Amino acid sequence: MSLDRTVMVFAGCMVLASLALGYFVHPAWFLLNAFVGLNLIQSSFTGFCPAAIVFRKLGVKPGEAFR
Numbered sequence: 001m002s003l004d005r006t007v008m009v010f011a012g013c014m015v016l017a018s019l020a021l022g023y024f025v026h027p028a029w030f031l032l033n034a035f036v037g038l039n040l041i042q043s044s045f046t047g048f049c050p051a052a053i054v055f056r057k058l059g060v061k062p063g064e065a066f067r
Helices: 003-024 027-046 050-057
Strands: none
Touching: 003 027, 003 050, 027 050
């Protein structure tokens, strides 16, 4: 799996997890959704994604979007 797809899977899991935590545990967890969404928006403009840096260091092969 390429770095691009790994980042998208991770972001999707974070969104789903924060939705579940916000619904079942405490509404403050919905702020994690806002953080993930803002990070996705800024990375689409700048190409800088902290998750991509971590996954790259873990050995995930590079993709097209995050180099």
